[in-house]
Amino acid sequence: xxxxxxxxxxxxxxxxxxxxxxxxxxxxxxxxxxxxxxxxxxxxxxxxxxxxxxxxxxxxxxxxxxxxxxxxxxxxxxxxxxxxxxxxxxxxxxxxxxxxxxxxxxxxxxxxxxxxxxxxxxxxxxxxxxxxxxxxxxxxxxxxxxxxxxxxxxxxxxxxxxxxxxxxxxxxxxxxxxxxxxxxxxxxxxxxxxxxxxxxxxxxxxxxxxxxxxxxxxxxxxxxxxxxxxxxx
Numbered sequence: 001x002x003x004x005x006x007x008x009x010x011x012x013x014x015x016x017x018x019x020x021x022x023x024x025x026x027x028x029x030x031x032x033x034x035x036x037x038x039x040x041x042x043x044x045x046x047x048x049x050x051x052x053x054x055x056x057x058x059x060x061x062x063x064x065x066x067x068x069x070x071x072x073x074x075x076x077x078x079x080x081x082x083x084x085x086x087x088x089x090x091x092x093x094x095x096x097x098x099x100x101x102x103x104x105x106x107x108x109x110x111x112x113x114x115x116x117x118x119x120x121x122x123x124x125x126x127x128x129x130x131x132x133x134x135x136x137x138x139x140x141x142x143x144x145x146x147x148x149x150x151x152x153x154x155x156x157x158x159x160x161x162x163x164x165x166x167x168x169x170x171x172x173x174x175x176x177x178x179x180x181x182x183x184x185x186x187x188x189x190x191x192x193x194x195x196x197x198x199x200x201x202x203x204x205x206x207x208x209x210x211x212x213x214x215x216x217x218x219x220x221x222x223x224x225x226x227x228x229x230x231x232x233x
Contacts, residue, residue: 002050008034009058022043033060074228078220085212088205089146093119095202121201142171142210149213152220165217179204 012030036056041047047055096116117125126139145167179199 007053013055017230041154042087060227081212082216083208089209092202092206097122097202100197128185168210175207
């Protein structure tokens with residue numbers, strides 16, 4: 001015997017895995033599908049329930065087409081947050097990340113004779129100049145973690161990756177903690193005179209990009225979990 005509610009649950013699970021719709025959008029589509037199936041049965045009393053549901057489902061469209069239509073109306077909140085994280089990440093490379101003591105004042109220098117190092121300069125120095133494995137890993141690993149969010153940014157459905165969420169969260173929390181607890185760090189020694197560096201706005205923006213990306217994934221995955229919870233048996 002055909003069960004309309006079971007059929008709707010199967011349809012919703014398929015739509016969850018085949019699209020990037022939010023929980024609110026899935027709820028709206030589910031209500032629309034249920035109402036349409038019931039209307040078909042009411043208008044055609046002799047119509048089999050399974051056929052009424054199939055007719056309503058066909059009118060609603062395939063998961064990919066439904067997802068595209070909703071994407072035109074607006075992106076889910078989590079994706080907008082992820083886009084913001086990537087925007088902050090890109091901007092951070094163009095901002096001063098560190099300020100070190102320098103011989104004179106420049107256009108972007110502070111008034112007490114400090115020299116700025118921009119994000120792209122710090123990244124390149126860590127990769128090429130020092131040659132130490134720790135510095136290379138420090139430059140690559142956090143940024144590669146963010147690169148792994150590209151499939152979600154491009155709207156491609158994928159599996160929930162708990163490790164990626166926690167990695168982004170760890171990087172964001174650790175770097176923000178460093179900014180709060182050690183705003184002035186010793187970068188290298190120059191004879192007996194240590195050279196100190198103060199964190200710049202670029203470091204803060206870079207750290208916040210991971211926080212935004214992690215928040216986006218937590219919001220996305222918590223929404224998916226909530227949408228499945230009422231149908232678990």
